[in-house]
Amino acid sequence: MGLLQLLKSQFLCHLILCYVFVVSGLFINLLQFCTLPVWMVSKQLARRINIRLAYCLSSQMVAMLEWWSGTECTLYTEPQSYRFYGKENAIVVLNHSYDIDFLCGWTFCERFGVLGSSKVLAKKELSYVPVIGWMWYFLEIVFCKRKWEEDRTLVAQSLQKLHDYPEHFWFLLYCEGTRFTPKKHQVSMQVAESKGLPILKHHLLPRTKGFWVTVQNLRGKAAAVYDSTLNFQNNEKPTLLGVLNGEKYHADLYVRRIPLDLIPEDEAECAAWLHKLYQEKDSFQEQYTQTGRFPGPIVSPPRRLWSLINWLFWSCLMLYPLGVLLTGLISSGSMLSIIVSLVFCSAASVGVRWMIGQTEINKSSNYGNKETTLNI
Numbered sequence: 001m002g003l004l005q006l007l008k009s010q011f012l013c014h015l016i017l018c019y020v021f022v023v024s025g026l027f028i029n030l031l032q033f034c035t036l037p038v039w040m041v042s043k044q045l046a047r048r049i050n051i052r053l054a055y056c057l058s059s060q061m062v063a064m065l066e067w068w069s070g071t072e073c074t075l076y077t078e079p080q081s082y083r084f085y086g087k088e089n090a091i092v093v094l095n096h097s098y099d100i101d102f103l104c105g106w107t108f109c110e111r112f113g114v115l116g117s118s119k120v121l122a123k124k125e126l127s128y129v130p131v132i133g134w135m136w137y138f139l140e141i142v143f144c145k146r147k148w149e150e151d152r153t154l155v156a157q158s159l160q161k162l163h164d165y166p167e168h169f170w171f172l173l174y175c176e177g178t179r180f181t182p183k184k185h186q187v188s189m190q191v192a193e194s195k196g197l198p199i200l201k202h203h204l205l206p207r208t209k210g211f212w213v214t215v216q217n218l219r220g221k222a223a224a225v226y227d228s229t230l231n232f233q234n235n236e237k238p239t240l241l242g243v244l245n246g247e248k249y250h251a252d253l254y255v256r257r258i259p260l261d262l263i264p265e266d267e268a269e270c271a272a273w274l275h276k277l278y279q280e281k282d283s284f285q286e287q288y289t290q291t292g293r294f295p296g297p298i299v300s301p302p303r304r305l306w307s308l309i310n311w312l313f314w315s316c317l318m319l320y321p322l323g324v325l326l327t328g329l330i331s332s333g334s335m336l337s338i339i340v341s342l343v344f345c346s347a348a349s350v351g352v353r354w355m356i357g358q359t360e361i362n363k364s365s366n367y368g369n370k371e372t373t374l375n376i
Ligand SMILES: CCCCC/C=C\C/C=C\CCCCCCCC(=O)SCCNC(=O)CCNC(=O)[C@H](O)C(C)(C)COP(=O)(O)OP(=O)(O)OC[C@H]1O[C@@H](n2cnc3c(N)ncnc32)[C@H](O)[C@@H]1OP(=O)(O)O
Pocket: 092, 094, 102, 104, 105, 106, 108, 109, 118, 119, 120, 121, 122, 123, 126, 144, 145, 146, 147, 148, 149, 151, 170, 171, 172, 173, 174, 175, 176, 177, 178, 187, 188, 191, 204, 205, 206, 207, 208, 209, 210, 211, 226, 228, 255, 368, 369, 373, 374, 375, 376
């Protein structure tokens, strides 16, 4: 292990990285809160400010993936599709099998210049996660309760609001609705069998209602669906803690651009179309398992310096007051102050560990397990 790698694996380094992320994140949340009056005067200006503030926060995590861990992200796609990326609104359909699939998604958003405005249909619970969840509130992220009766109107209304969105965005949809676990896979394949649908080996059966409502409500605004399939080389199982430790991963993403006009308007036909899409995605995953690559040429955009510059900026801004505080604390010699600070740091570490836990598949919800949702 090299010296740099040893340094990256030190707990003290992790504490510093987390400190910068959380404190700058709370500061950015505060700035976002301050944009509330701007919404009343100019909605579009408030949105543009929030896009930039969101970039300041999410690109720190992207920088950690690209520059700290050095993870390589390779894109397989057709050159004629590539020229549209970042220049139009799109609905992104992605498989949901990895702890950090959202972070790899963000990396591609960053490389195509849509990171600040990227959106997702997310479970409501994530809106309560400090820093990231609070940021999403100001970004008009669409939240759902995964209860169709309650979601159908709410999701449609939130999507309609995006029609006058001032910048290009990618709207991410994990149609599987939850992360892949062997148990959830088994349950969802029972549902597939009961519906006479083919068995999927690498995916859960997609939930079709959210896809249909998204396509219908973004017609005229989004130009295409980006069918995206993510995999990692050599059976890597990446985690956010691994990234924090500086471990390098190798992500491969296969993207097909499908014009939105090709997707049926009728709900049942749209559902059948999505099931077929997932059967194709499954075959791409199988091909990847067999050959170690996706079909099509590699057209990878390089990582940009912006995420690194942003990260260094916030690090300097946040570490200076920390240095002043620590110097004052040590020179004061007050045992009580030092103990209080240590207790505070420990509590903060537990909080950040809980946030990281939100990304871990082994802490996945019960949604999609037999006990909770199988209604056949
Ligand atoms: C190119 C690079 C990528 C770019 C990235 C871009 C942007 C990045 C931006 C942000 C990154 C941040 C990432 C954050 C991640 C957070 C993601 C999440 O929170 S995922 C969870 C929330 N999202 C979803 O669930 C979306 C998919 N779900 C749906 O669409 C659902 O339909 C719903 C709208 C949520 C409603 O849920 P409900 O449970 O009520 O579902 P349904 O009505 O669909 O379910 C009943 C239906 O399903 C059948 N059924 C029952 N059990 C199962 C089962 N186990 N598996 C499959 N199907 C099941 C049941 O028979 C019913 O069938 P039918 O529809 O025929 O009646």
